[in-house]
Amino acid sequence: LRRGAITNLQKIVNKxxxxxxxxxxxxxxxxxxxKLFDMIVDYEQRAVLLSELSxxxxxxxxETIEVEELLDVFDHMPADDVADLIADLPPEKADAVLxxxxxxxxxxxxxxxxxDDDTAGGIMVPDFVALSEENxxxxxxxxxxxxxxxxxxxxxxxxxxxxxxxxxVVSLRQLVVVKPGTPLRDFMTTDIFSVKTDMDQEExxxxxxxxxxxxxxxxxxxxxxxxxxxVDDVIDIFRQEATEDMLKMxxxxxxxxxxxxxxSSTRIRLPWLFASCIGGILAFFIxxxxxxxxxxxxxxxxxxxxxxxxxxxIGTQSSTIxxxxxxxxxxxxxxxxxxxxxxxxxxxxxxxxxxxLIALAAQIRFGAELNxxxxxxxxxxxxxxxxxxxxxxxxxxxxVFGRINIDPAVATGPFVTTSIDIISVYCYFKIATxxxxx
Amino acid sequence: LRRGAITNLQKIVNKxxxxxxxxxxxxxxxxxxxKLFDMIVDYEQRAVLLSELSxxxxxxxxETIEVEELLDVFDHMPADDVADLIADLPPEKADAVLxxxxxxxxxxxxxxxxxDDDTAGGIMVPDFVALSEENxxxxxxxxxxxxxxxxxxxxxxxxxxxxxxxxxVVSLRQLVVVKPGTPLRDFMTTDIFSVKTDMDQEExxxxxxxxxxxxxxxxxxxxxxxxxxxVDDVIDIFRQEATEDMLKMxxxxxxxxxxxxxxSSTRIRLPWLFASCIGGILAFFIxxxxxxxxxxxxxxxxxxxxxxxxxxxIGTQSSTIxxxxxxxxxxxxxxxxxxxxxxxxxxxxxxxxxxxLIALAAQIRFGAELNxxxxxxxxxxxxxxxxxxxxxxxxxxxxVFGRINIDPAVATGPFVTTSIDIISVYCYFKIATxxxxx
Numbered sequence: 001l002r003r004g005a006i007t008n009l010q011k012i013v014n015k016x017x018x019x020x021x022x023x024x025x026x027x028x029x030x031x032x033x034x035k036l037f038d039m040i041v042d043y044e045q046r047a048v049l050l051s052e053l054s055x056x057x058x059x060x061x062x063e064t065i066e067v068e069e070l071l072d073v074f075d076h077m078p079a080d081d082v083a084d085l086i087a088d089l090p091p092e093k094a095d096a097v098l099x100x101x102x103x104x105x106x107x108x109x110x111x112x113x114x115x116d117d118d119t120a121g122g123i124m125v126p127d128f129v130a131l132s133e134e135n136x137x138x139x140x141x142x143x144x145x146x147x148x149x150x151x152x153x154x155x156x157x158x159x160x161x162x163x164x165x166x167x168x169v170v171s172l173r174q175l176v177v178v179k180p181g182t183p184l185r186d187f188m189t190t191d192i193f194s195v196k197t198d199m200d201q202e203e204x205x206x207x208x209x210x211x212x213x214x215x216x217x218x219x220x221x222x223x224x225x226x227x228x229x230x231v232d233d234v235i236d237i238f239r240q241e242a243t244e245d246m247l248k249m250x251x252x253x254x255x256x257x258x259x260x261x262x263x264s265s266t267r268i269r270l271p272w273l274f275a276s277c278i279g280g281i282l283a284f285f286i287x288x289x290x291x292x293x294x295x296x297x298x299x300x301x302x303x304x305x306x307x308x309x310x311x312x313x314i315g316t317q318s319s320t321i322x323x324x325x326x327x328x329x330x331x332x333x334x335x336x337x338x339x340x341x342x343x344x345x346x347x348x349x350x351x352x353x354x355x356x357l358i359a360l361a362a363q364i365r366f367g368a369e370l371n372x373x374x375x376x377x378x379x380x381x382x383x384x385x386x387x388x389x390x391x392x393x394x395x396x397x398x399x400v401f402g403r404i405n406i407d408p409a410v411a412t413g414p415f416v417t418t419s420i421d422i423i424s425v426y427c428y429f430k431i432a433t434x435x436x437x438x
Numbered sequence: 439l440r441r442g443a444i445t446n447l448q449k450i451v452n453k454x455x456x457x458x459x460x461x462x463x464x465x466x467x468x469x470x471x472x473k474l475f476d477m478i479v480d481y482e483q484r485a486v487l488l489s490e491l492s493x494x495x496x497x498x499x500x501e502t503i504e505v506e507e508l509l510d511v512f513d514h515m516p517a518d519d520v521a522d523l524i525a526d527l528p529p530e531k532a533d534a535v536l537x538x539x540x541x542x543x544x545x546x547x548x549x550x551x552x553x554d555d556d557t558a559g560g561i562m563v564p565d566f567v568a569l570s571e572e573n574x575x576x577x578x579x580x581x582x583x584x585x586x587x588x589x590x591x592x593x594x595x596x597x598x599x600x601x602x603x604x605x606x607v608v609s610l611r612q613l614v615v616v617k618p619g620t621p622l623r624d625f626m627t628t629d630i631f632s633v634k635t636d637m638d639q640e641e642x643x644x645x646x647x648x649x650x651x652x653x654x655x656x657x658x659x660x661x662x663x664x665x666x667x668x669v670d671d672v673i674d675i676f677r678q679e680a681t682e683d684m685l686k687m688x689x690x691x692x693x694x695x696x697x698x699x700x701x702s703s704t705r706i707r708l709p710w711l712f713a714s715c716i717g718g719i720l721a722f723f724i725x726x727x728x729x730x731x732x733x734x735x736x737x738x739x740x741x742x743x744x745x746x747x748x749x750x751x752i753g754t755q756s757s758t759i760x761x762x763x764x765x766x767x768x769x770x771x772x773x774x775x776x777x778x779x780x781x782x783x784x785x786x787x788x789x790x791x792x793x794x795l796i797a798l799a800a801q802i803r804f805g806a807e808l809n810x811x812x813x814x815x816x817x818x819x820x821x822x823x824x825x826x827x828x829x830x831x832x833x834x835x836x837x838v839f840g841r842i843n844i845d846p847a848v849a850t851g852p853f854v855t856t857s858i859d860i861i862s863v864y865c866y867f868k869i870a871t872x873x874x875x876x
Contacts, residue, residue: 019648023767054768145615155593155610155652172593172610177583209677210457212670214593214652231669232650238673239647242680243762249684250758251751262783269755270788276751277792280744281799287740288803294736301732301739302725305859306718308746313689313714313852317707320688324681329461330492345700350708354715361719365726414751421743 013039018048025049026057034064047077055088062089067096079105080125080233083112120204121197123237124218124227129157131184133167138180140170155214156228159188164224166194166217194219197226204229205237206329244409245327249320251275251413272414279418283425290429293438299366300432303379304425306358307386311424312417314350315390318343319412322398326408333402340395347391351384358383378432385431386424393420451477456486463487464495472502485515493526500527505534517543518563518671521550558642559635561675562656562665567595569622571605576618578608593652594666597626602662604632604655632657635664642667643675644767682847683765687758689713689851710852717856721863728867731876737804738870741817742863744796745824749862750855752788753828756781757850760836764846771840778833785829789822796821816870823869824862831858 013021013036021040025033040046050073053061062070074082074097086094086109098106108126115121129148131140140157157175159168168188178187194217195204208216208231215228247253251272287294294300322339325331331339359380366375397416398408432438451459451474459478463471478484488511491499500508512520512535524532524547536544546564553559567586569578578595595613597606606626616625632655633642646654646669653666685691689710725732732738760777763769769777797818804813835854836846870876 017649019650141614144611172614173582176579176610176614209670209673211455214669231652231673232647235647235669235673235676238676239680239766242677242684243766246680246684246687246758246762250754252755252759262780262787265780266784266787269752269784270791272755273748273751273788273792276747277744277795280741280747281796283743283747284740284800285803287743288737291736294739298729298732298736298739299726301736301742302722303718304739304742305721305725305746305863306715308743309714309718309721309856309859310711312750313711313855314707316688317690317710320684321690324684328677328681332461342700342703346704346707349700349704350711353708354711357715358719362722365723417751418747421747425743 010039014041014045018045019052021045022049022052025053030060030064033061037061037065043073043076046073047081050085051077051081058085058088059090062093067093067100070097071100074101074105078125078127079108080112080123080227083109083122084117087113087117115197118201119197120195120199120201120218120229121226123201123204123233124197124229126227128215128217128225128228130160130164130225131157133159133161133183133185133188135184136180137175137178137182137184137187140175140184141180156217157184158217158225158228159184160225163222166192166219166223166225168192169217192217194223195229196221201237202241205234205241208234209238241327245323246409248407248409249323249412275414276418279414279422283422286422286426287429290433293429293433293436296438297370297375297432297436299370299375300378300429302366303358303362303382303428307379307382307424307428308421310354310358310383311386311390311420314347314387315394315417315420318347318391318394319398319416322395322402323408323412326398326402333399336399336403339399340392343391343395344388347388348384350391351387354387355380355383372436374435375432378428378435381431381435382424382428385427386420389423389427390420393423448477452479452483456483457490459483460487460490463491468498468502471499475499475503481511481514484511485519488523489515489519496523496526497528500531505531505538508535509538512539512543516563516565517546518550518561518665521547521560522555525551525555553635556639557635558633558637558639558656558667559664561639561642561671562635562667564665566653566655566663566666568598568602568663569595571597571599571621571623571626573622574618575613575616575620575622575625578613578622579618594655595622596655596663596666597622598663601660604630604657604661604663606630607655630655632661633667634659639675640679643672643679646672647676679765683761686845686847687761687850713852714856717860721860724860724864725867728871731867731871731874734876735808735813735870735874737808737813738816738867740804741796741800741820741866745817745820745862745866746859748792748796748821749824749828749858752785752825753832753855753858756785756829756832757836757854760833760840761846761850764836764840771837774834774837774841777837778830781829781833782826785826786822788829789825792825793818793821810874812873813870816866816873819869819873820862820866823865824858827861827865828858831861 021036025036028036037046040049050058086097089097098110101109112122112126129144131143135143155172157170157172158166159170161167168184168190169192170184170188174187193207193211193213195207197218197220204216208229215230217225218227218229220226253268253272322331326333359376362379363373363376367373393416398412401410402408459474463474466474475484475487478487488496524535527535536548539547550560550564567582569581573581593610595608595610596604597608599605606622606628607630608622608626612625631645631649631651633645635656635658642654646667653668655663656665656667658664691706691710760769764771797814800817801811801814805811831854836850839848840846
């Protein structure tokens, strides 16, 4: 790059929002990443960029950054993001950073690090505005300017008693519309939604979404205000949880790994296919067991794909509906009997329709040749049983998992598909052996 | 219910947030729904309840409500929600409601109804605070109290010129920390993110999420401020889009229908299984074509489940990764060649590993009996080809769809699975026929 080009590039970089730069960033070599990072003049923008990076990009890039430089950037970052990044640092570097931070800040960050990543405590920011109920609206506004210049988004001002226990909330909007001399006590809302530090982040997100609030206060067991979870983090949680659910259902773990190398992607996907492999091997032992049946009516083999395919597809339908229904609250785990019965009914109706259709096709293709309608009847019945079983298992397993508080999405990946396959194949050969009198 | 019980119930109902009541609501008969609705004293809570209902619950329930009653509730609802509900009303009722509304309001609602549901125009609220740049901070605060008492969440105040064109934005926070006499011009931000009325809602949501803002202004082609999209709607959009993607991938349309009756659920799911049915019938014609091969080595049939299963599972992995990667921006459609090559590599590596493993199992079970290793070799090669093809097709189809701006999620349902099945079966029999010299 020529000197002129660099100056131009620098101008562009500093006019671009760091969230956009992060997209470019991950496609660069570590060397170019370093150059780009240095071009960013504003420390706030550097902070946004760092916190937007994926874990893998961050750990590679961070090698090039000195502890001192990192501290300068962390100064311009909310404490929850700092804690997240420190958790991803190599241990020695993390310790060095925490040691050199200002005491107050490092205490904040260490507090945050002590909570589980996926709980309210792990995602809250300790930057909130807390005032006493004696304060007037005017004092509150003054305090906003003087005492809380760093608070990111002060839409709500929390009111606490002398023991830091949460007693009320006022919105910034209320503050500007009441008479300046009114004490907060007189217009604060005392009916507050708050969450405990150990609540699962998905539950927290659902509360914020359900009540359309911009932030929810996080309290400890003594109702002391510890932090707030803001709506921007809630958006990230929902997107992350949806991604995790989809990946689990597809059997690819729960981390989005496609930005990694071929070798690591392969390693992560390898074990998830093992269930399917074992299932397949089991299936060929089962079919081997029906060797005699198969020898006499070779055509039986021709229907394996359609029987497995129809079962597989309706099973995916049922399990997706249940998993997503539970995640969005449209279905509740306690409603097990109703949901499963309904899916079974749907499976049986669709099984009768498609079983009939496929039996008809089988009769047209092979009926004359074999001089019996029993092959077609067996195929039809096998499709019906395969589809009913698939709808049953596909809805039952995630519902049961949801009820005993295991993530339903895990229950629906390769394991369920494979067991449906095996049961279907077994039923098919059993029915055919009986009906064809073999 | 006895009289005392009703009074008690009424107390509970009025203490419960309407968002929670909506969960109970959908499990009640229309009659009980009506009684519950009447128990709610506060019109705002009635409004929240109505806007939280699913389309199907709403259309059934609304039969029991008179136009006048509906108007009272709509008075307490933001215009975008009113527009959404009116769109779901039967046409005569919708017309009656619009006629009887106050002119100003009905104009607002009719304007909103003219935009496509899934665009910025369809989801924006017309309740925003717009001021002139000549206004001082004090005037702005006064105006908040007098002119805009209804604005839901006034975190941002927009500054417009004499033609209503958007020129700047100030936050409520800035308003309270500057000197009261400062004109907005002096501290407003002129570098604003805004979106056009016809922008797709998913794009709008991504902008709000990326820049961590609470609301984004919506402008028409002349940069005139028409409304704002707030962060609470953005959360709903992300959840809805994730649900749609999952349902499309599972082949169940895009609406969540499990709250409907068995018959309507069945009707909606029926056509999506047709691709799989046709594919399965095609597969038995293909296998019928290899009748001779199959007659001589009956055992070939035993490996159909494992070959199809391994291909199906890796295909689901690849397509889920691509679809979700595109939706979250972790993958970009322009990167087609890289993404597809990588998936193909992964497919081939996993194919070699599992192909080897399954061939070994096949040799152990059937090798001695048949006195040849060729069956095992055919099976191994078939697994390899099935997995490579599945990874290729599973990533290529959604990437291509993403590039030509068709929703990639549609591309990955039953159609892809079925075509992978057929290709795999064909390859398997072709390979076996060759290797076993049949």
